[in-house]
Amino acid sequence: MIETANIPPLLKARGLRFSRNDDPVFGPLDLHVDAGEALLVQGSNGAGKTTLLRVLAGLLRPDEGQIEIDARPASSTDRSRYIAYLSHLTALKQDLGTLENLHFLCGLQGRRARQMPGNALAIVGLAGYEDTLVRQLSAGQKKRLSLARIWLSPAPIWLLDEPYANLDLEGINLVNRMISAHLRSGGGALVTTHGAYAAPPVRNRTLTLRSAAEQEDAA
Numbered sequence: 024m025i026e027t028a029n030i031p032p033l034l035k036a037r038g039l040r041f042s043r044n045d046d047p048v049f050g051p052l053d054l055h056v057d058a059g060e061a062l063l064v065q066g067s068n069g070a071g072k073t074t075l076l077r078v079l080a081g082l083l084r085p086d087e088g089q090i091e092i093d094a095r096p097a098s099s100t101d102r103s104r105y106i107a108y109l110s111h112l113t114a115l116k117q118d119l120g121t122l123e124n125l126h127f128l129c130g131l132q133g134r135r136a137r138q139m140p141g142n143a144l145a146i147v148g149l150a151g152y153e154d155t156l157v158r159q160l161s162a163g164q165k166k167r168l169s170l171a172r173i174w175l176s177p178a179p180i181w182l183l184d185e186p187y188a189n190l191d192l193e194g195i196n197l198v199n200r201m202i203s204a205h206l207r208s209g210g211g212a213l214v215t216t217h218g219a220y221a222a223p224p225v226r227n228r229t230l231t232l233r234s235a236a237e238q239e240d241a242a
């Protein structure tokens with residue numbers, strides 16, 4: 024993959040390999056995400072997309088390989104400053120209201136300049152739900168609230184695991200608008216998808232992962 028001259032990628036991995044109980048999940052993989060760019064990680068169920076994001080986020084240790092953030096070996100401090108991770112698990116407090124959740128999370132992760140929780144709720148289509156408890160939201164509304172958390176994060180690297188899941192068409196367009204705006208402001212994103220949704224209309228590249236069974240079939 025070609026790197027933008029003289030500007031180090033926001034995120035770079037070299038020779039990244041992960042296995043479970045000696046069964047390979049992915050790798051060795053080389054990848055990078057530049058500022059202003061989205062890397063789409065595609066693959067069928069079980070191909071290793073979530074595992075890759077968890078390794079990049081520092082939640083799983085790779086068997087081999089190096090991960091760099093802004094040209095430095097990724098440390099936990101760098102990860103907490105640079106990475107916003109949208110996972111299948113929402114990281115939301117079920118018994119707090121939506122607005123309270125965002126205030127709480129901004130207290131933990133900081134906040135993007137000039138962005139406020141109430142405004143973020145409106146951006147994701149949850150105006151009027153400020154006091155609704157998270158456990159009373161639908162799956163799609165929870166996803167929207169999680170997207171508001173990502174939107175408020177000051178971290179430049181977004182790791183988005185299936186951001187389109189549970190969303191209606193308007194929600195899918197919302198994700199694409201959010202990613203586009205984030206990239207325009209100098210951020211980068213790594214987005215997993217089964218490939219069934221429109222990709223964000225931004226400069227993007229694709230990395231395709233194959234499950235162990237698919238690799239055997241191809242051999």
Ligand SMILES: Nc1ncnc2c1ncn2[C@@H]1O[C@H](COP(=O)(O)OP(=O)(O)OP(=O)(O)O)[C@@H](O)[C@H]1O
Pocket residue numbers: 043048066067068069070071072073074075
């Ligand atoms: N906690 C776990 N313990 C053991 N094996 C796991 C665990 N999580 C995932 N796996 C296995 O690792 C492989 C990769 O799973 P992963 O969740 O990364 O795939 P994915 O591409 O994200 O799939 P999906 O599209 O279904 O979300 C699969 O074979 C899966 O069965």
